[in-house]
Amino acid sequence: MTQTSTVPLPPPEERRRLREAGALTQAQVAERVGVSRETVRAWESGRTTPRGRRREAYAQLLWSIADKTGGQEPEEVHDMTALQYMAESTRTAPEPPPLSEPSSESRLTPAQAFDALYAFCAPALVRQTFLLTGRRELARESVERAFQHAWQRWPEVARDRDPAGWVRAAAYEFALSPWHRFRPRYRHPEPPPSDAFDRALLDVLLQLPPPQRRTLVLYDGVGLDLPETAAETEASTRAAAKRLMHARTAVAARLPDLSDPSALHRRLAELASTERLRAAKPMVVRDGSERRARFWTRAAIAFTVALIGTTALTLRTAPTHYEPPVPPGSTVRGVPPRMAPGPLSEKERELREKLRKQMQSGPERLLPQVT
Template sequence: MTQRPANPLPPPKECRRLREAGALTQAQVAAQVGVTRETVRAWESGRTTPRGRKREAYAKLLASLTTPETAPATQPETQPATGPAGITTAPQKAGSPEFIPHLTASRTRQRRHPHPSAAGTPTRTATVPRTSVERPGPATFLSPAQAFDALYAFCAPALVRQAYLLSGRRELARESVERAFQIAWQRWPEVAVDPDPAGWVRATAYEYALSPWHRFRPRYRHPEPPPADAADRALLDVLLALPPSQRRTLLLHDGVGLGLPETAAETEASTPATASRLLHARRAVAARLPGLADPAALHRRLAEVASVERLRAPKPPAVRMGSERRARFWTRAAIAFTVTIIGATALTLRTAPTRYEPPVPPGETVQGIPPRPAPGTLSGKELKLRKKLRSETAHGPERLIPESR
């Protein structure tokens, strides 16, 4: 027999929303409840559930954060869109302001205000940044294009450098980021409500950059010029010598700064397998570059190598227009292919026989009887014989007719 818990908790997403509305970090919540930051992260993701005294303390803390200002709207089906200030990123490490995107605002607050639309229904609202010294102003509403441009401006520069470390090719890095954002714009209703849109785009860009089919493209058959610095060339050579799975794990954990569970989730692997890949990658890097055995030193060197290359991504409007052109092309191609299939089917039905016609068996040769000659012109010998027979028949004796008795 199960017993209902005395302190009911809201859903994990609501717990996270209340914490962000109260301008609290996971570390601050963990300090107040008496647990670790990873435990609070597991509670908010729904992997685990608090129990006992921890549950009571966590419930009281969430109850204290529940105010009329942070209460959910009357229409639960509308979800706040994630703007540039609402993007969840990994904890930053020192020495990488150009490699890993970070938030300029120290705190964020989410508010819901109805926005009149053509149908008269409230649309999604954006997350408005609020610093500790500024007063909260009125919420600003972003259109889908504006929200996409904000996400692109926030993530694209760092993603291009990360894709360069993964592939070792500058043009492929720019193409990977552009293709990832084109897919994100095509699926923007899904990406806009994702808890981590930056992670969604990052995973798509990594998958495209590490695709094994690029080796068959003529433009990527020959290697690109390496970096000018010898130390940068050595580190890039070590990275490219790693298997793609280990390279991606090392970049996410030691470069971007994701935790081990987050890295395992993004690479679609188990936590033990991710830890094994990370250890093997670190061991391979330390074997060839002993000065990078420390993860902090490796993180700093990755940021330096990625920042040396002046890699620029295309403008957001160009990416959106390219995505729309690609969508129109594939839509028209699908329509043309469907029309072709329908036309071929109609032609087959029109020209197909309506009754069964048995096949004519081939002729068989009978011994002793010469084969019947095919019709055609007669030879000189045959013409002479025909003339002789016709002449004898015309002047010969009368034909004998048998009589019956």
């Protein structure tokens, strides 16, 4: 039997079963593999597949758990496909108990679900956004605006496969907007970190182009794999790999101690954790979202009413028939200009008196007689 060079991965359903059989949480698996908890959740759901050194570490961890719990050895399943292994594990695994429908009392309300997502993602997301912008106030504002937008579209966000990724993408887009440079409150730089190495690292990050900076933070800071990073930055996997390579090269040129990706990941986490950045309360964010929604709704209603009034006034005062424009006047040659009447001369007065005294030809005019 020939053996392949890579250790195969069990199906997504079996990955979760093996982790639970080994009494491990997603956070513990993420810490051992060197990724985030969201990445492990995506691997177990089958939405993404690990690659490279993370795949090797994840597969070795799962097969070690299977070995301890009485499963098959990794050497025995190198040539086994995922479907064969799933069929084999289904025959040997006990039948799970039937799941009962959750009662109405145990279901979370939309506000409770939003508060849970905010409490889980907001603190870390503020620190990540600080690495992108270097501004503490802008990082908090970006996260709050992202969650306000998520609350306005909560039915869509709640059904999303990765709500945390949805909010993270919205926060990054708002934080990297080029229009912040024109805002008076963000024209002057904020105080840098107290540590010299942290200041140098933050300066290198801020000198990177925004696409490279975002790719570096997602891959080496958050711990996403390359396909997830490419999808979140709306780029191809090849373009995301080039951005990551250029960003790492720029960081290593200024800070040779961070040429190792693991060291860079650790320093990014330390830089983000040294800043005491606190997010607002979830209730405050929801109230701000509702106030913003009411404001824009009223503004849209007022604009619509003004548009309707303007249209009605135009229809009321507009002409009902076409009136051609008057052509401009033109000068006629050979005709003397029209003169305005003025005082009569002596000859003209004599001529007038002569004409009045002479009898005009024609029948005599009948004049009424006073009796």
